[in-house]
Amino acid sequence: MTIRKIALTSAAALLAVTAMPAAARPDTPEATPVASAEADATLIALYEDYSRWVDDEFGNGLPSVTPETHTANLAKVSGFLARLDAIDPALLSDDERVNAAVLRSVLVEQIEDARYREWEMPFDSDSNFWSYLAPRGGFQSVEEYQNHISRMRDIPRYFAEHTDNARAGLERGFSVPRVTLEGRADSLIPFTSEDMGVNPFWAAFENIPGNIPESERDRLRKEGEAAILEAVVPAYQALFTFLTQDYFPHSRETLAAHAMPDGEAYYAQQIRQYTTLDLSADEIHQIGLGEVARIEAAMREIMAEVGFEGSIAEFNESLRTDPRFIAKTPDELMGVSAYVAKRVDGEMGKYFGFLPRHRFSIRPVAPEIAPFYTAGRGGYEYCQMNTYDLPSRPLYNIPALTLHECAPGHSFQAAFQREQGGDDIPAFRRRIYFSGMGEGWGLYAEFLGEEMGIYRTPYEKFGRLSYEMWRAARLVIDTGIHSQGWSRDRAVSYLGDRTALSRHEVGTEIDRYISWPGQALAYKLGEMQIRRLRIKAEQELGEKFDIRKFHDVILALGSVPLPVLEQRIEAFIADGGQGLNGVGYE
Template sequence: MRLFTASLAAALLSTSAFPALAKEGDDAASDGVLYSSDTELIGLYEEYSKWQMHESGQGEEPLETAIPSVAPEANLRRAADAQVFLGRLDAIDGQALSQTERVNAAVLRSVLTEQIQNARFREWEMPFDSDTNFWSYLAPTSGFRTVEDYDEYIALMRDLPRYFAEHTANARTGLARGFSVPKVTLSGRDASLEAYIGDDIEANPFWTAFEQMPAHFTEAEQTRLQNEGRHTIMRSVRPAFTDLLSFLRDEYIPNSRTTLAAEAMPEGPAYYAQQIRQYTTLDLTADQIHLIGLDEVARIEAAMREIMAEVGFDGTIAQFNEKLRTDPEFIAKTPDELMGVSAYVAKRVDGAIGDYFGFLPRHRFSIRPVAPDIAPFYTAGRGGYEYCQMNTYDLPSRPLYNIPALTLHECAPGHSFQAAFQREQGGEDTPEFRRRIYFSGMGEGWGLYTEFLGEEMGIYRTPYEKFGRLSYEMWRAARLVIDTGIHSKDWTRDLAITYLADRTALSRHEVGTEIDRYISWPGQALAYKLGEMQIRLLRTKAETELGDDFDIRKFHDIILALGSVPLPVLEQRIEDFIADGGQGLAGVSYD
């Protein structure tokens, strides 16, 4: 099946920004001798890691505040420090690095460049969007293990008024210069703060931790902590959220910009180009991406028509999508029914996963519903190390034929599996500064690739589930057209909604929340499809060149063991995989 045109494939596969990696046999680990620049680089990123820890408040020397400052002077100082680190990295001879350290150098360069570029455009002046914000994940969902943990938590709560005030001041500055979230995407988003301002302290999400205190705490400790917690929620948490809610409702939302495009903001074209590079890690223009999207949309539409013919539907793709999204056969009657479908998909993946991966992580994840305070505006699901999430809000908007693809992407062998694999395979050998880095192009590209992999694994059992998979792929392909259309080609919100709704079986509710996400978060939506296309292209190349020596388990293991890296680094690693005859991971049996 044609993935994309040769010219667009050439645009995707370009590693000019990164020097070629050394051969596997030349790596420091193979001969016990460090390359001449390795020690210098290791010293640099270890120093950078300590700097990171200090700036996040986790270093040996405590910060003056419980939560790191987000004031402009603090952000500018961090950017200046990043520029110094980048200058030192530039002075290291990249050709005198081992394979492992060339990867680390490439990752460090990308991270530092992103910090510097974010400061150039003062991204902190738009500290939230329609999907993500700074206030929703501060309250823990369970208790802590030690008294010291609770004391630190209480200190964090006491610091919220200062922290929120800094974000508010930043947002007010952005608002004044036209650097704001578009107004059309903010309707109802302020409702997520209401749970934090009620009179009932024990109904406040910040109280949850005090309801789940360890049994080994003494009665005196529990009483003290609960009294301090109750007082701090009353005196610090509620006022901070109340002030923030007033700011959003009375000042920010009424005065936010009425334009949609990132290119309509100050330095807009340069800003959007930077967002594209940041999220895709590729050197592509908006026009190139738009054409890639159109090409992919046409390819997927042809595959959709094949399934429509299989089930005997005589009509357009838009009409078939409308039939699916309104058919009660595909709607869960309870949240548990939807969660059960997802859980069963995950268990069926367990039965096939050994045929596709040589290394299987020991860690087990759970599946949880999205928290109710954010679910109305949240995406369909999200993956993570401890658990993946399924959105059970408004069940008619979550058709069951989409759940297999969503579970593959968010849970296994997508993000939850990916996180466990990389943590266990990398372990202590992964430099500290890389353990919390996430490149969307590779990470989200992997998630979408696993939806495609579900076809080979036999996860999709009906034509409708297969159509759901294609609909999800179309969702990501359409993003290439929509994101660039909105931010560089003057698309309206209605045009974007119609384009997505006509081509996918997503519910009307989900179409609306997704379009608002793309409007308010320029560039991020581009990472998924471009990353997946590159992984599939690299797989095709490896299969072709290795022939009978190609082992899908080794190919997948090599990708995930690399960790989160820019896409050009992944490409170079697969070139080396091909050159060494398709070798898998050391210490893993592929018999």
């Protein structure tokens, strides 16, 4: 199967992406002696113990988040890491060597988070601990409802522990920057209402399924309403008061991670955690500048095609104000996304040998979080499109967003890995998400839309480039803010001038990078790694290269650190480009 080759010119940047510590690089197959069944069994016992501990720790309720619990967890995790250190990775089978590398990354991340007491900053401008406790629909059994009611009753304790932690972080200067917090408490307001028609927690009790007897439904509604009024509402009211009267007014005025306690080391740790690569902030900044220049050249080609004379910033501004690209209703935006997803369906067999049976839906982002939420997000059951403030969601961006979040991006990715991995993936890995691998795949999926023919107009193609620029600019902006002293205004100007994102999105994105150091770096670095490995596989395999097998092998790995992905593709090349067992590629 022949597919148009990728042209990626930033060779130096690609080489830099491959940098990793020697300890993180798995042994090459040539250096591996005969695997030991005893070593495999020892490792399996270790990660099964770890999985049981995680299950016992969190169970079906809300976890304890006290400093004492975090300290006890640190001791436990350190013990697991000591047991892992005692296993010689050279004696492990190929599959177990991957599991060992993943487990090591997970344990080291938890130890590093504890070192910097990350729990003392339990939210940022994008994510928090209070928005996802209310299900959007009902449950299927009385037991599930009873568990949910128990969790609701536990919310006051859970919020109080998070509040104590946040107050401790505030006192030592380890807080979310104040400039990113304006209006963020508004998402709590619906949860403070005693009106069951307003409070999102009541939705689960409005939709109790008919298979539950009416007498039980009445009882569950009464208990649910009591839990909302007696536990949920007071907890959210207390949290709202804490945030607006205590935390926000006293949060730090600085922006940079470097400005926090032990900030330079903390930012370096965040880079390692989110990228799974051994790159410095300065190296990433230079990679970003190279990618920005490359994408700008491609943007100018499209501007010439549509006859626009002016700068990229001027073209972006003209797109933002062009009524042709603004949906008139939320359903219009959702319809564009749904149609893109269906057109993608028609191309998937050319690019993947294994196609999962599971089907996802597309939903709007929940209204209580939409004003400050990102443009979209993907998941196993559904991908989300943000329909808040439609002028800030231009339709030329929707194809790229749908490819990233829905298919062949995150929703497809989740279904593929669940059905292909199944019980063969250890339980501890089913909960893990490495941003470099996961978000790198999402951005690669946007690029794949070019080959699939999904972008039909110059404006949609520019939207795709604008989204790629968005991720490339992050490399410059994140490092600029957290290690080079950039102001928020400088970051806003840099992103706004180079992308067709709306001014609203530009603002929410910059606040996200300020309040969540390092996370935004994963996307572009992960995508560059995948594209570099594809070029290498195409060149070395020649006519044996099959894009379906290459993609299947990547997704079948599950979520892994980028060095593990590199090792797998090296093995894919060495074995002549073999696909997955049991999948037909004829």
